[in-house]
Amino acid sequence: MSKNSQVQKKKILSDFAAKVRNRRNALGLTQEELAEKANCHVNYIGGIERATRNPSLTIIISIAKALEVPSKELMPN
Amino acid sequence: MSKNSQVQKKKILSDFAAKVRNRRNALGLTQEELAEKANCHVNYIGGIERATRNPSLTIIISIAKALEVPSKELMPN
Numbered sequence: 001m002s003k004n005s006q007v008q009k010k011k012i013l014s015d016f017a018a019k020v021r022n023r024r025n026a027l028g029l030t031q032e033e034l035a036e037k038a039n040c041h042v043n044y045i046g047g048i049e050r051a052t053r054n055p056s057l058t059i060i061i062s063i064a065k066a067l068e069v070p071s072k073e074l075m076p077n
Numbered sequence: 078m079s080k081n082s083q084v085q086k087k088k089i090l091s092d093f094a095a096k097v098r099n100r101r102n103a104l105g106l107t108q109e110e111l112a113e114k115a116n117c118h119v120n121y122i123g124g125i126e127r128a129t130r131n132p133s134l135t136i137i138i139s140i141a142k143a144l145e146v147p148s149k150e151l152m153p154n
Contacts, residue, residue: 005116009135016134039082056131057093058086061153072149076138 012076013051019074021049023067037066089153090128096151098126100144114143 024034031049035042039062047053048063055063064071101111108126112119116139124130125140132140141148 012135012138054133054135056133057137058089058131060134061089070154071152075148075152077147 009054010051013054015076016055016074017049017051020045020063020067023069023074024049027067034063034066038062039066086131087128090131092153093132093151094126094128097122097140097144100146100151101126104144111140111143115139116143 020034024031029037031045032042035045038045038059040059044053044059045063048055060074061071064074067074097111101108106114108122109119112122115122115136117136121130121136122140125132137151138148141151144151
C-alpha cells in the first residue's frame with residue numbers, strides 16, 4: 001500500500017472513530033455499554049474509537065443500530 | 078452466531094451486493110473494470126456481488142469512489 005493510500009485509510013478510520021465517539025457520548029453510553037448493545041467486545045469498540053480497527057459492513061450496521069442512527073450517518077460525506 | 082443474526086447478515090450483504098451491481102451496470106462497467114478502478118481483485122468484486130464478502134469500511138469507500146457515488150448511497154436505508 002502506498003504512503004498516500006495509508007494516509008487516506010487513516011483519515012477514513014479517524015472520521016468514523018470520531019462519529020462513533022461523538023454519538024456514543026451524546027447518548028451518554030460508556031464503551032462497555034455500547035459494546036454490549038452492539039453485541040461485540042469492548043476492546044473492539046476501543047479499537048474503532050482509536051481508529052486502529054477497520055470495521056466490516058455488518059459491524060458498521062450493528063454499531064449504527066446500537067447508536068440509534070442510520071448507518072449512512074456514520075459514513076464520510 | 079444465531080440463525081437470526083446469520084439471516085440479518087445475509088440480508089445486509091445481499092442489499093449491498095445489489096446496490097454495487099446496479100450502479101456498476103448503470104455505469105456500463107464490467108466487474109474487471111470496477112476492480113481496476115477500485116484497486117482490488119476482480120474475485121473480490123465477484124464475492125461482493127455474490128454477497129459472500131463482508132467488505133471493510135475502507136473497501137466500501139474505495140468501491141463507492143470507483144462507482145462515483147457517495148458511500149452513504151451504498152448503505153442500507
